[in-house]
Amino acid sequence: MSLLQATGIAKRYGGLTALSDVELSVGEDEFIAVIGPNGAGKSTLLNVLTGLVLPDKGRVLLEGRDMTRAAAHKRVRAGLGRTFQHGRPFARLSVLENVMAGAAIRSRRSEAELRKRAMTVLDQMGLAADAQAAIGSLSYGRRRMVEMCRALACEPRVLLLDEPAAGLNSAEVDQLADRLSDLRAKHRLAIVLIEHNMGMVMRLAQRIVVLNFGCKIAEGTPSEIQRDPAVLSAYLGEGHRHAGV
Amino acid sequence: MSMRFPLLLGIVILIAGLGLSMLLTDYHLRLLNLAVISAIAVIGLNFAFGYAGLISLGHAAFVGTGAYGVALLTTLLGWSPWLALPVAVAGTAIFAVLIGLPLLRLKGHYLALATLGLNVSFSMVAANWIELTGGTNGISRIPELQVAGHALADERSYLWFALAVLAVSAAVAGLIHASRHGRAMIAVRDDETAASMTGIDVTRVKIAAFVLSSIYAAVAGGLFACHMRFISPEDFSYAHSITYLAMLIVGGEGSIVGAILGALLLTFLPEWLRFLGSAYLAFFGVFVLAILVFLPSGLVGFRWPGSLRRDGRSKGPAMVAASKEVRP
Amino acid sequence: MTDFIQLFINGLAIGGVYALAAIGFVIVYSATGVVNFAAGQFVMFGTFAGVAMLLNAELPWPVGYGAALLAMALFGALFFAVLYLPLRKSPVVTIIIGTVAIGITMQNAALLAFGSWPFRLPSPVEGVNLTIAGATISAHAIAVVVVTAVMVALLWLLFFRTSLGIGMRAVAQDIQAARLMGLKVNRLLALSWVLAALLAGIAGLMLGPMWFADTSMGDPIALKAFAATIIGGFGSLPGAIVGGLFVGLSEVLGASYVSSAYKDLISFGIMIVFLLVRPQGVFGERVQDRG
Numbered sequence: 001m002s003l004l005q006a007t008g009i010a011k012r013y014g015g016l017t018a019l020s021d022v023e024l025s026v027g028e029d030e031f032i033a034v035i036g037p038n039g040a041g042k043s044t045l046l047n048v049l050t051g052l053v054l055p056d057k058g059r060v061l062l063e064g065r066d067m068t069r070a071a072a073h074k075r076v077r078a079g080l081g082r083t084f085q086h087g088r089p090f091a092r093l094s095v096l097e098n099v100m101a102g103a104a105i106r107s108r109r110s111e112a113e114l115r116k117r118a119m120t121v122l123d124q125m126g127l128a129a130d131a132q133a134a135i136g137s138l139s140y141g142r143r144r145m146v147e148m149c150r151a152l153a154c155e156p157r158v159l160l161l162d163e164p165a166a167g168l169n170s171a172e173v174d175q176l177a178d179r180l181s182d183l184r185a186k187h188r189l190a191i192v193l194i195e196h197n198m199g200m201v202m203r204l205a206q207r208i209v210v211l212n213f214g215c216k217i218a219e220g221t222p223s224e225i226q227r228d229p230a231v232l233s234a235y236l237g238e239g240h241r242h243a244g245v
Numbered sequence: 246m247s248m249r250f251p252l253l254l255g256i257v258i259l260i261a262g263l264g265l266s267m268l269l270t271d272y273h274l275r276l277l278n279l280a281v282i283s284a285i286a287v288i289g290l291n292f293a294f295g296y297a298g299l300i301s302l303g304h305a306a307f308v309g310t311g312a313y314g315v316a317l318l319t320t321l322l323g324w325s326p327w328l329a330l331p332v333a334v335a336g337t338a339i340f341a342v343l344i345g346l347p348l349l350r351l352k353g354h355y356l357a358l359a360t361l362g363l364n365v366s367f368s369m370v371a372a373n374w375i376e377l378t379g380g381t382n383g384i385s386r387i388p389e390l391q392v393a394g395h396a397l398a399d400e401r402s403y404l405w406f407a408l409a410v411l412a413v414s415a416a417v418a419g420l421i422h423a424s425r426h427g428r429a430m431i432a433v434r435d436d437e438t439a440a441s442m443t444g445i446d447v448t449r450v451k452i453a454a455f456v457l458s459s460i461y462a463a464v465a466g467g468l469f470a471c472h473m474r475f476i477s478p479e480d481f482s483y484a485h486s487i488t489y490l491a492m493l494i495v496g497g498e499g500s501i502v503g504a505i506l507g508a509l510l511l512t513f514l515p516e517w518l519r520f521l522g523s524a525y526l527a528f529f530g531v532f533v534l535a536i537l538v539f540l541p542s543g544l545v546g547f548r549w550p551g552s553l554r555r556d557g558r559s560k561g562p563a564m565v566a567a568s569k570e571v572r573p
Numbered sequence: 574m575t576d577f578i579q580l581f582i583n584g585l586a587i588g589g590v591y592a593l594a595a596i597g598f599v600i601v602y603s604a605t606g607v608v609n610f611a612a613g614q615f616v617m618f619g620t621f622a623g624v625a626m627l628l629n630a631e632l633p634w635p636v637g638y639g640a641a642l643l644a645m646a647l648f649g650a651l652f653f654a655v656l657y658l659p660l661r662k663s664p665v666v667t668i669i670i671g672t673v674a675i676g677i678t679m680q681n682a683a684l685l686a687f688g689s690w691p692f693r694l695p696s697p698v699e700g701v702n703l704t705i706a707g708a709t710i711s712a713h714a715i716a717v718v719v720v721t722a723v724m725v726a727l728l729w730l731l732f733f734r735t736s737l738g739i740g741m742r743a744v745a746q747d748i749q750a751a752r753l754m755g756l757k758v759n760r761l762l763a764l765s766w767v768l769a770a771l772l773a774g775i776a777g778l779m780l781g782p783m784w785f786a787d788t789s790m791g792d793p794i795a796l797k798a799f800a801a802t803i804i805g806g807f808g809s810l811p812g813a814i815v816g817g818l819f820v821g822l823s824e825v826l827g828a829s830y831v832s833s834a835y836k837d838l839i840s841f842g843i844m845i846v847f848l849l850v851r852p853q854g855v856f857g858e859r860v861q862d863r864g
């Protein structure tokens with residue numbers, strides 16, 4: 001049984017079809033990438049999965065339980081974690097406090113225990129030295145790592161990442177890729193990665209889902225996707241459009 | 246930040262207050278009593294606005310609920326103030342839940358105007374439900390508080406008692422701020438969506454912050470009733486709500502110390518401006534505006550011009566550093 | 574029935590005053606994002622500008638009204654310079670408290686200048702009464718209704734037929750885009766404050782003869798203007814008009830048919846119901862809930 005499953009998801013914004021009949025199934029411990037040109041509906045799909053946006057049609061199941069209309073925080077408590085495309089750490093909390101806010105997902109943890117768990121996560125992601133820093137004093141890349149630590153502190157079973165590599169330099173991207181592989185190995189964590197950085201996608205993903213204009217146009221292993229004509233024309237088509245304008 | 250800060254804060258309040266209580270004249274003791282009572286209310290407002298970002302312009306209505314609760318229970322039913330106080334506070338908390346459930350779906354200035362409407366409605370009911378509240382004549386002969394057989398009849402002994410309540414209120418607020426609950430409130434203010442993605446039940450946190458703020462307000466109201474021993478609807482008009490918010494912002498929102506400093510300053514400032522004669526209130530407004538313009542993070546953000554360099558620890562932009570400083 | 578006609582016209586007149594105050598409030602809010610808690614004090618200043626020019630300086634009324642409105646326009650510009658410019662980058666609540674602070678200063682400055690004794694500001698049509706369908710109605714009330722209607726028409730012309738007004742609307746919609754289009758944004762923002770002060774001035778001059786001119790009259794007017802904007806729709810000009818008239822009518826009719834003690838509770842009750850059920854008001858845009 002898949003851990004997270006979305007079936008027949010459709011979402012319209014006025015006349016614009018952001019998603020139409022999209023399927024996604026994430027197995028335990030699986031690493032899936034979602035790619036597609038700008039405006040393809042990738043972030044909208046994450047919003048539907050996490051409950052920030054309710055779909056017009058379709059269902060979202062988490063470990064077999066129907067979560068289509070569940071509140072966002074309930075899904076997080078049930079095992080979904082997520083980061084945002086543009087990075088949204090809590091600006092008025094320190095790095096450590098940000099991550100402690102995530103660790104508080106299970107009640108009945110003492111302050112000391114929250115602190116310890118948060119420090120463990122920060123350590124793992126190489127942010128321990130910044131624990132007491134203010135968010136505003138961090139670089140953009142580090143700020144986004146804080147957000148990832150916060151999501152990890154919620155102890156998700158599926159981690160949904162919206163373009164985590166955007167704004168990182170290539171050394172940071174490599175480091176991020178290593179850390180994500182580590183995490184998955186250590187915590188049996190399933191990861192859904194939205195990314196424009198194809199190197200990272202090809203290196204990490206076991207399966208790739210391609211969206212274009214809100215439709216799923218392909219799904220398969222990295223090598224299958226690389227050879228898929230529909231994918232090629234979607235990206236090329238986009239290239240043509242840009243070139244043509 | 247540790248658990249030591251709240252304790253320290255409580256002790257500093259007690260020592261500073263005891264010192265002042267020995268130095269001041271009766272008239273100024275009375276003002277200080279009012280400032281201390283306001284400070285308790287403003288610390289409460291800090292939960293709603295300073296932490297959770299809920300713009301409430303109805304805080305005085307909760308102060309009033311607490312005050313009327315104590316006044317009615319003691320004068321109509323003859324209860325001891327010690328029994329009336331907790332009951333009035335609990336009643337106010339329930340009232341806040343009932344009000345908060347529908348109102349807290351609103352945000353920003355919508356919430357501000359809705360809570361303002363609540364306060365205006367409260368005043369109108371208090372002024373016109375004459376059989377119960379005595380209308381604009383108010384309720385008088387509220388019994389004085391007794392501690393170990395001693396009536397807290399004079400300003401000085403009442404101040405000692407009020408200081409103790411303030412110290413405990415501030416320390417408890419500090420503990421909450423440093424706990425998961427405080428972090429959740431701040432997270433909700435910073436970014437509701439990201440907070441929900443951190444497993445935080447945003448609605449619940451907002452209600453909790455609102456109710457907590459109403460509890461502090463009710464405590465302040467009860468103390469006010471026992472101090473003045475007479476209350477009337479005017480004491481809880483929406484103008485007072487705005488004053489509480491002004492105290493918080495002038496002192497430094499998000500900070501317990503700021504809440505106390507703001508309450509002290511705005512209570513005493515009119516007195517200090519008395520030398521301006523009948524123009525003092527006109528200058529009061531200008532003074533408050535000047536603080537808003539020149540101390541954007543409130544009194545707690547104040548730095549002597551020379552001390553800027555010593556603050557080398559904060560690497561971040563000035564505003565972020567300031568907002569960090571602001572919070573105890 | 575005659576009672577009703579009389580009350581209805583009086584309600585419309587009071588409502589017209591609220592509507593003008595609410596329109597000023599909305600213009601400032603749309604253009605600058607400031608929730609002006611001194612809006613009621615603006616109207617109070619308008620009334621006392623009339624007191625100063627007509628009673629103290631004893632000017633004939635056309636000159637006195639002109640001078641009062643000129644003073645109000647200058648005051649609007651001053652408010653823009655003293656409050657909006659220094660605080661424009663501050664959080665909403667700080668600006669709210671700033672307007673409250675200036676409101677306190679305005680009220681106490683007026684108190685200092687005019688004392689606490691109320692004035693009776695005369696109307697140009699003082700003492701003239703008309704009889705309509707058997708009901709005796711003061712000419713002033715009729716005049717107020719007419720002036721309100723004329724002001725609304727003039728505003729419509731300004732906003733939809735002049736380049737100045739179209740520029741103001743552009744600024745209200747998107748300040749960055751307006752700047753890129755080469756509009757003098759700061760001048761247009763200042764103008765919106767001047768316009769708000771002028772409308773408040775007209776409201777104050779019309780209100781003076783209906784109420785006693787009293788330096789503490791500002792706050793209740795502000796509350797009514799808030800209720801009017803919420804009911805009509807925050808940020809909407811037609812909403813401010815409809816909301817203002819509604820609040821005025823409910824106040825006057827409610828006082829005689831329901832309960833004079835709770836007459837204000839009607840408009841605030843309805844305001845709260847609107848906030849809960851339809852926060853965008855009658856004409857407002859939908860409030861976006863999720864980010």
Ligand SMILES: Nc1ncnc2c1ncn2[C@@H]1O[C@H](COP(=O)(O)OP(=O)(O)OP(=O)(O)O)[C@@H](O)[C@H]1O
Binds near residue numbers: 016036037038
């Ligand atoms: N709240 C909204 N209201 C209206 N339209 C929206 C909204 N959110 C998304 N859209 C539209 O839906 C489409 C899909 O947007 P989405 O953000 O999901 O794309 P994306 O694949 O994440 O693109 P990118 O790679 O640029 O992040 C876009 O055309 C976008 O403009």
Ligand SMILES: [Mg+2]
Binds near residue numbers: 042043044085162
């Ligand atoms: Mg996206």
